Amino acid sequence: MTYLPTADHDELRAVVRQLAQERIAPRAAQIDDAAEFPHDLRELLAQQDLLGTCFEEKHGGTGLDTIAQAILVEEIARADATTSLIPIVQKLGALPIIQAGTDEQKDRYLPRLASGEWLIAFALTEAAAGSDVAANRMRAVRDDDHYVLNGSKRFITHGSLADVLTVFALTDPEAGGRKGMSCFIVETETRGFAAPRVEHKMGIRGSPTAELTFDDVRVPERNRLGAEGDGFRVAMATLDRSRLSIAAQAVGIAQGALDASVSYAAERQQFGQRVADFQGIQWMLADMATQTEAARQLTYAAAARVDSKAADLPYWTSSAKLVAGDTAMRVTTDAVQVLGGYGYITEYPVERMMRDAKITQLYEGTQQIQRLIVARQLLQRAGVAHRGSQ
Amino acid sequence: MKIVVCVKQVPATGADKRYTDDLRLDRSGVEAIINPLDEYAIEQALRLVDDGSVDSVTYLSMGPEQASEALRRALAMGGDEAVLVTDPALAGADEWATAKVLAAALDRLAPDVALMGMASDDARGSLVPGAVAAMRQVPMLSYGAELKVGDGEARVRRLSATGFDWISAPLPLVATVTDQVGEPRYASLKGIMAAKRKPMQTWSLADLDLPADDLAGGALTRVTDTRPPEEKPPTERIENLPPAEAATKIADWLELRKLI
Numbered sequence: 001m002t003y004l005p006t007a008d009h010d011e012l013r014a015v016v017r018q019l020a021q022e023r024i025a026p027r028a029a030q031i032d033d034a035a036e037f038p039h040d041l042r043e044l045l046a047q048q049d050l051l052g053t054c055f056e057e058k059h060g061g062t063g064l065d066t067i068a069q070a071i072l073v074e075e076i077a078r079a080d081a082t083t084s085l086i087p088i089v090q091k092l093g094a095l096p097i098i099q100a101g102t103d104e105q106k107d108r109y110l111p112r113l114a115s116g117e118w119l120i121a122f123a124l125t126e127a128a129a130g131s132d133v134a135a136n137r138m139r140a141v142r143d144d145d146h147y148v149l150n151g152s153k154r155f156i157t158h159g160s161l162a163d164v165l166t167v168f169a170l171t172d173p174e175a176g177g178r179k180g181m182s183c184f185i186v187e188t189e190t191r192g193f194a195a196p197r198v199e200h201k202m203g204i205r206g207s208p209t210a211e212l213t214f215d216d217v218r219v220p221e222r223n224r225l226g227a228e229g230d231g232f233r234v235a236m237a238t239l240d241r242s243r244l245s246i247a248a249q250a251v252g253i254a255q256g257a258l259d260a261s262v263s264y265a266a267e268r269q270q271f272g273q274r275v276a277d278f279q280g281i282q283w284m285l286a287d288m289a290t291q292t293e294a295a296r297q298l299t300y301a302a303a304a305r306v307d308s309k310a311a312d313l314p315y316w317t318s319s320a321k322l323v324a325g326d327t328a329m330r331v332t333t334d335a336v337q338v339l340g341g342y343g344y345i346t347e348y349p350v351e352r353m354m355r356d357a358k359i360t361q362l363y364e365g366t367q368q369i370q371r372l373i374v375a376r377q378l379l380q381r382a383g384v385a386h387r388g389s390q
Numbered sequence: 391m392k393i394v395v396c397v398k399q400v401p402a403t404g405a406d407k408r409y410t411d412d413l414r415l416d417r418s419g420v421e422a423i424i425n426p427l428d429e430y431a432i433e434q435a436l437r438l439v440d441d442g443s444v445d446s447v448t449y450l451s452m453g454p455e456q457a458s459e460a461l462r463r464a465l466a467m468g469g470d471e472a473v474l475v476t477d478p479a480l481a482g483a484d485e486w487a488t489a490k491v492l493a494a495a496l497d498r499l500a501p502d503v504a505l506m507g508m509a510s511d512d513a514r515g516s517l518v519p520g521a522v523a524a525m526r527q528v529p530m531l532s533y534g535a536e537l538k539v540g541d542g543e544a545r546v547r548r549l550s551a552t553g554f555d556w557i558s559a560p561l562p563l564v565a566t567v568t569d570q571v572g573e574p575r576y577a578s579l580k581g582i583m584a585a586k587r588k589p590m591q592t593w594s595l596a597d598l599d600l601p602a603d604d605l606a607g608g609a610l611t612r613v614t615d616t617r618p619p620e621e622k623p624p625t626e627r628i629e630n631l632p633p634a635e636a637a638t639k640i641a642d643w644l645e646l647r648k649l650i
Contacts, residue, residue: 011582012579012582015576015577015579015582018576019576047578048576048577048578048579049578049579049580049581050579052579053579062579062580062583064579
């Protein structure tokens with residue numbers, strides 16, 4: 001196994017970096033300030049085929065390997081975390097279809113997602129079921145060749161924008177969330193569906209995080225992904241792969257903050273010299289750089305294991321997300337410190353990056369959940385079953 | 391209708407330019423890009439493909455082997471194939487030698503329009519297009535803000551002090567366009583992937599039946615010295631003053647230079 005970037009990876013990075021610098025970075029402050037979804041950048045990414053990297057060529061995608069997909073997310077997040085969520089969520093929402101869909105379901109939905117014509121969202125979390133996925137309460141009741149969905153979802157990224165959703169609902173409440181949950185493809189034009197509210201957030205403010213309500217939403221049976229009761233397994237298999245995108249996003253945010261810190265320190269004069277000439281600042285910059293690089297390399301190592309279908313994949317992707325998320329938080333916090341008072345105001349991008357970084361410690365499994373996953377993998381390797389509450 | 395776009399690989403605009411002992415550009419370790427002004431020529435050619443008036447676009451470059459990267463980047467934006475003319479004997483080629491090589495290659499490619507950027511970002515001689523047209527004894531339409539082709543002729547819209555002129559000439563010809571063409575497109579990911587499979591040929595001087603002695607060795611110009619541009623004095627800033635006082639200072643400054 002190799003996880004050194006290839007010439008193709010370098011080329012992709014150069015292309016995305018140029019696009020991000022020229023077209024995305026100049027919009028970042030505005031997107032954050034107005035808390036508006038960047039429809040123009042969604043259009044741009046679609047045009048450049050950058051929303052289809054996780055889809056096979058036969059479905060209209062470009063079928064890039066997972067390291068390349070991480071590089072894409074990283075370079076966009078370096079300019080703007082909100083915009084990086086467009087390819088991230090396109091993959092997250094589609095993973096249940098990619099992993100559990102029939103050929104017919106894939107042919108029906110994936111091409112429109114690969115081209116960026118449609119956006120998708122992943123609707124798992126509920127108000128009372130965050131980390132505790134098995135506590136989901138949303139219901140799907142069979143009615144002849146349809147299911148009738150009732151209930152609500154919360155914290156659904158792009159939920160208010162999406163043309164289609166992958167939704168998790170209980171088909172067998174007796175069996176509980178682990179064994180009684182199923183996954184459905186739901187087109188948001190379906191009667192009874194609504195996205196009544198979006199959250200006001202600390203960071204990633206241009207990315208709408210929606211509450212979704214389902215009021216007798218009728219979904220044809222052919223839109224069920226996998227068998228009845230497969231939902232929990234599909235959700236976990238999705239998150240095992242998708243959290244790698246969050247690791248890549250976190251690396252990008254950290255790198256963006258490091259770049260801003262280095263260029264500021266090289267310009268800013270205090271006490272008659274450049275701030276960058278103070279050893280105290282140099283040590284901070286060096287720590288920020290090495291930590292970011294370590295997080296990046298762990299992310300690529302985990303990405304390579306997605307493609308090699310490693311049996312212990314959760315160990316790798318959770319480790320990468322844990323390290324990268326914490327790194328992004330630390331590096332962006334230090335970036336604000338390097339910039340001093342200027343770091344705290346919106347004239348410079350680092351305060352936004354610090355607010356954006358926080359979410360990488362929370363979504364797609366909190367850092368605490370990542371630790372549980374890593375620990376369980378360790379116990380499994382040692383041949384010891386864990387005895388936790390979940 | 392066939393267009394050949396001539397493309398030059400140059401050091402990145404912001405790159406620190408160094409020279410070898412014999413006063414040639416040291417390309418080692420310097421990021422290289424497509425000459426930004428050539429990107430407008432590429433964009434113009436691809437727009438003519440998009441509107442159906444051109445059938446094929448070929449890129450032509452003369453340069454070291456690494457110039458194939460620039461051709462690959464151009465192919466990622468669109469177009470069909472590329473030709474790189476490279477030969478050790480071409481090191482140190484001046485505008486005249488370059489034009490001679492490009493003219494010979496264009497004789498072979500026989501396009502309706504040989505399209506070029508208005509200048510290169512590194513040398514900025516702007517001599518090659520005219521020299522190529524003269525050597526091939528074809529008309530030249532220069533500094534187009536837009537190029538149109540059809541009915542056995544090409545036309546450029548050239549901005550003037552009072553408006554613009556449309557200038558036309560019969561095909562085949564050489565044309566140059568400016569940055570007025572419009573923003574060059576970004577290569578899409580599918581474009582980049584497709585570019586890897588597009589044909590790229592490499593020609594030597596022997597392939598063009600050009601004797602090496604006639605070219606770089608016989609360059610008409612010679613670089614005798616290089617130096618960086620003189621540094622500008624630091625910007626004088628008038629700030630943190632009451633408006634009236636600042637205005638007086640600015641007025642004094644302008645008056646001293648007889649500008650008001």
